[in-house]
Amino acid sequence: xxxxxxxxxxxxxxxxxxxxxxxxxxxxxxxxxxxxxxxxxxxxxxxxxxxxxxxxxxxxxxxxxxxxxxxxxxxxxxxxxxxxxxxxxxxxxxxxxxxxxxxxxxxxxxxxxxxxxxxxxxxxxxxxxxxxxxxxxxxxxxxxxxxxxxxxxxxxxxxxxxxxxxxxxxxxxxxxxxxxxxxxxxxxxxxxxxxxxxxxxxxxxxxxxxxxxxxxxxxxxxxxxxxxxxxxxxxxxxxxx
Amino acid sequence: xxxxxxxxxxxxxxxxxxxxxxxxxxxxxxxxxxxxxxxxxxxxxxxxxxxxxxxxxxxxxxxxxxxxxxxxxxxxxxxxxxxxxxxxxxxxxxxxxxxxxxxxxxxxxxxxxxxxxxxxxxxxxxxxxxxxxxxxxxxxxxxxxxxxxxxxxxxxxxxxxxxxxxxxxxxxxxxxxxxxxxxxxxxxxxxxx
Numbered sequence: 001x002x003x004x005x006x007x008x009x010x011x012x013x014x015x016x017x018x019x020x021x022x023x024x025x026x027x028x029x030x031x032x033x034x035x036x037x038x039x040x041x042x043x044x045x046x047x048x049x050x051x052x053x054x055x056x057x058x059x060x061x062x063x064x065x066x067x068x069x070x071x072x073x074x075x076x077x078x079x080x081x082x083x084x085x086x087x088x089x090x091x092x093x094x095x096x097x098x099x100x101x102x103x104x105x106x107x108x109x110x111x112x113x114x115x116x117x118x119x120x121x122x123x124x125x126x127x128x129x130x131x132x133x134x135x136x137x138x139x140x141x142x143x144x145x146x147x148x149x150x151x152x153x154x155x156x157x158x159x160x161x162x163x164x165x166x167x168x169x170x171x172x173x174x175x176x177x178x179x180x181x182x183x184x185x186x187x188x189x190x191x192x193x194x195x196x197x198x199x200x201x202x203x204x205x206x207x208x209x210x211x212x213x214x215x216x217x218x219x220x221x222x223x224x225x226x227x228x229x230x231x232x233x234x235x236x237x238x239x240x241x
Numbered sequence: 242x243x244x245x246x247x248x249x250x251x252x253x254x255x256x257x258x259x260x261x262x263x264x265x266x267x268x269x270x271x272x273x274x275x276x277x278x279x280x281x282x283x284x285x286x287x288x289x290x291x292x293x294x295x296x297x298x299x300x301x302x303x304x305x306x307x308x309x310x311x312x313x314x315x316x317x318x319x320x321x322x323x324x325x326x327x328x329x330x331x332x333x334x335x336x337x338x339x340x341x342x343x344x345x346x347x348x349x350x351x352x353x354x355x356x357x358x359x360x361x362x363x364x365x366x367x368x369x370x371x372x373x374x375x376x377x378x379x380x381x382x383x384x385x386x387x388x389x390x391x392x393x394x395x396x397x398x399x400x401x402x403x404x405x406x407x408x409x410x411x412x413x414x415x416x417x418x419x420x421x422x423x424x425x426x427x428x429x430x431x432x433x434x
């Protein structure tokens with residue numbers, strides 16, 4: 001360390017440096033080091049609360065966002081699974097439908113496949129089979145025809161299958177146990193979704209369509225199981241309210 | 242670890258978990274640092290507290306410390322920042338204190354009173370009193386001149402070290418020291434014999 005020169009002023013008086021050098025040097029107290037160590041230990045102990053106090057706003061915001069996102073997600077899922085099909089004479093129970101679907105899936109999984117493409121039916125075949133095998137409850141069993149999955153109010157307006165499909169731009173007649181497409185508008189929702197003349201519409205939203213099935217209106221998205229010679233298709237068709 | 246080790250060697254050892262090395266660093270710098278902070282703040286208890294805080298900060302920043310700069314300038318920089326922050330806090334407290342509200346005419350209480358211009362005044366004051374007046378004059382220097390003057394004329398650091406410790410250019414440091422001394426000269430006129 002280079003010591004500064006302390007010289008007199010030109011007029012022979014002491015310079016400020018000389019005056020400052022006269023100041024007594026103070027020393028640290030004897031317990032200085034131990035007190036520093038104690039403070040270091042104390043700071044270490046409080047480091048977690050410090051983390052919380054520093055980031056509490058961020059953590060709270062993230063938690064709130066997560067809660068809101070979860071709520072929105074759950075409500076959207078609930079809305080999507082809200083089945084609106086009712087059958088006047090034979091409202092099928094959704095739980096039964098799902099159980100049947102699970103059964104088919106399990107039985108398929110338990111079979112050891114020798115040829116994967118042969119032994120493993122595709123998704124729509126499985127669903128169709130599940131729908132066909134699903135137990136049906138009649139209006140007499142349940143008393144009244146009611147919306148399935150229980151979220152649609154009973155007072156909602158219902159329409160027949162023919163009218164419902166007509167709203168989607170499809171004209172159908174009930175033949176051989178299927179609603180068969182006789183004509184459709186190309187620029188309609190059904191036409192855009194890939195439905196063709198001659199297709200048989202078996203189900204909507206997982207519910208088999210009988211001749212006298214009634215469908216609750218006011219739902220935007222309908223998923224149809226369409227059967228045509230040699231294949232089955234699950235199509236999403238958006239129909240206005 | 243013996244005290245003949247350089248600062249950087251001790252710091253490297255402390256980084257590796259050698260508590261004794263950190264203890265030696267503290268022992269080496271605690272007195273100059275306390276003295277510096279005492280001259281900056283004019284309060285011994287506060288100076289000791291901030292000197293300890295400086296070492297605590299050094300300890301937790303050991304991982305980030307690089308030996309590109311001298312440790313002496315590094316610790317003075319931390320201490321200076323703490324001291325400036327404390328001085329500003331005091332100013333705010335003073336600004337909002339009730340005593341300041343009713344203190345008409347006196348202005349800043351820490352302002353140094355002009356020297357008595359009587360010809361024989363210097364002879365009347367004792368050495369202790371003179372020291373006290375010098376200390377008060379230093380403490381009353383504006384913030385930007387105080388640290389450079391203390392580091393140069395009391396702590397006896399070189400211009401390069403002061404420049405590094407305060408993070409200012411050499412020209413700025415020289416000019417501030419010169420201006421600070423000139424202000425002190427005016428305040429301590431009666432003691433310059």
